[in-house]
Amino acid sequence: MSQLQSLRGMVDLLPQALERWQAVEAVAREQFRRSGFGEIRTPLLETTDLFCRGIGEGTDVVGKEMYSFTDRGERSCTLRPEGTASVVRAALQHGLLSQGAQKLWYAGPMFRYERPQAGRQRQFHQIGVEWLGAESARSDVEVIALAWDLLASLGVGGLELELNSLGSADDRQAYRKALVDWLEQRLEQLDEDSRARLTSNPLRILDSKNKDTQALLEQAPTLADALSPESRLRFEAVRQGLTALGIPYRLNPRLVRGLDYYSHTAFEITSDQLGAQATVCGGGRYDGLIAQLGGAATPAVGWALGMERLLLVLEAAAMAAPNGAAARLVGSSVPDAYVVNRGDQAETMALTLARALRAAGLTVELDGSGSAFAKQFKRADRCGARWALVLGDDEADRAEVRLKPLLGQGEEVSWAVAEIAAIVDVLRTP
Structure with missing residues (x-):
């Protein structure tokens, strides 16, 4: 009889590793408590329609990566591929937004069918925050600062914040037309995936990993050129807020994030602890999502970090600074x-x-x-x-x-x- 094995990309967390996870989660839990965020736990399994409507049918997540099946009640169900849509669904279902703005955080496993690699598995884990009902540019600054301070307190070094504005829906529509017109004139220079995205989700071409496509895009029109005066003012307020807090950032006009629900501020925080810049946290504003899922038009902002990638970064940080905060977190505890x-x-x-x-x-x-x-x-x-x-x-x-x-x-x-x-x-x- 053959020995039973876990499915590819589904990794067991053994006691020594789990001890490190719990140490990180404890630091995060305390940071969230101090910032007024309350924990929410949502089911692993949701209706497939939640993610099709929320994430977007043209995205790689919905089109290629979801674990979906039909249950005995003939309902299409999906293991959650990310946390935001589930948190919004729960807030709408339980009427949380009728009680005012909601500051929520979550932690747990997510599922995507993609090629397993270091720091990325088919069952992976995220910690994230969602501030539902937050409209001001200052709320963007506050959640970015929360992520930055959490990573710094964990001992992650070499941090860099990349920042962009995706503008309003009207801004993106105008930019989409300009980008498509420009790319259609250079269709033969695009890789196969980018050609497919040209009609379904052209903004995702900006996130292409193909080197030739990236070189081509250096000359492409940018979203910044399509921003309305109101969107420009809002983005400037975010930038000024980060400067006031002493948080350095780098503008990245190609940063679009992988999910359709983002608007205005988009950001990623990277670290060079693994040698090259590796993304450890990403998020932004998603003012249209709640209405998309059946609620009243409600602004919102949030982010998520991947635990598997973060632990790799922390282990590298611990080796670089044996007496630092990261080393204390990832070190094995010893009995008295x-x-x-x-x-x-x-x-x-x-x-x-x-x-x-x-x-x-x-x-x-x-x-x-x-x-x-x-x-x-x-x-x-x-x-x-x-x-x-x-x-x-x-x-x-x-x-x-x-x-x-x-x-x-x-x-x-x-x-x-x-x-x-x-x-x-x-x-x-x-």
């Missing part, structure tokens, strides 16, 4: 003490002691192997604990425990097993 024990009476006493120390807030690993002391001490050394708590027959007869330092510092001491407070003090002393 390792309980070495052997013998019937000692093993019972060790279980009681470990439970009492854990109740006092310490992390205690209890060796349950019953193997020789030498083997247990080797495991204690490998786990990185500062102290070994030793219980054998002699200690059990005296109802004592030996506290043996493992890192070459301090002296071995003995305490009555009942003296929990004293033992805790010793274990907590630097």
Whole structure:
């Protein structure tokens, strides 16, 4: 019988890796709490129509990458490929917008059928924020600053903010016509995918990864040329806000993002920790999405970051700065003490002691192997604990425990097993 394996692109998160994820999530959760964002959790499975209407049928996500199927009720269902549409659907379904603007954040798995590679899997994980009902340019600045500060607090170095304005729907329509007219005159120079997009979603050609197409686009008209005076003023206000906060940015007129619902501000934050610039966070404004999904016209802005890519960046940052914030996050945690024990009476006493120390807030690993002391001490050394708590027959007869330092510092001491407070003090002393 062949060994069962996970599906390609579906990766197990094992305890050591998951510890790093939880450390990152804890930092993010605290940042969001301080900024007034509340957590929302939406189902993994939604109706396919939600994403067709929200993301756009002409996008690669809807056209090529979604995991969709027909359920037993003859409904077309899709594993969510991104978080924003689900959050908006939930806000509309539960009437959250009738209570005023909503500042929400989410975390969890998303699904896209694409070629797996480092930092990108078919089941991937995102953390994101959505500010529904936020209209001002200042709200754009605030959510960008939230992303920037979160990444900086995690210890990500080499950050660069790329910024663009997609303008209003009318601006994009005018630009779309100008771009299509220009590209149709150079049709033979476009790659195959870009030719297909010319009629379905021409703005996505700006995001082409084909080098020849990118070289051609250097001469193409830009969206900035098509912005209305109102859109220009709004974008200038965003830029001024970022400058006031001391957040540097680089204008990127080719930045369009991959989903149809964006408008006005679009941004990506990259890091050079992996050698080349790698996108770790992206988002922007999507004023038309809520109306698109059946709600009243409501402005909104948000972003998402990919956990898999972020963890790769953090590991590189930890190697570059072994004493930095990233190193503290991705480093393995170690127990405060390792309980070495052997013998019937000692093993019972060790279980009681470990439970009492854990109740006092310490992390205690209890060796349950019953193997020789030498083997247990080797495991204690490998786990990185500062102290070994030793219980054998002699200690059990005296109802004592030996506290043996493992890192070459301090002296071995003995305490009555009942003296929990004293033992805790010793274990907590630097």
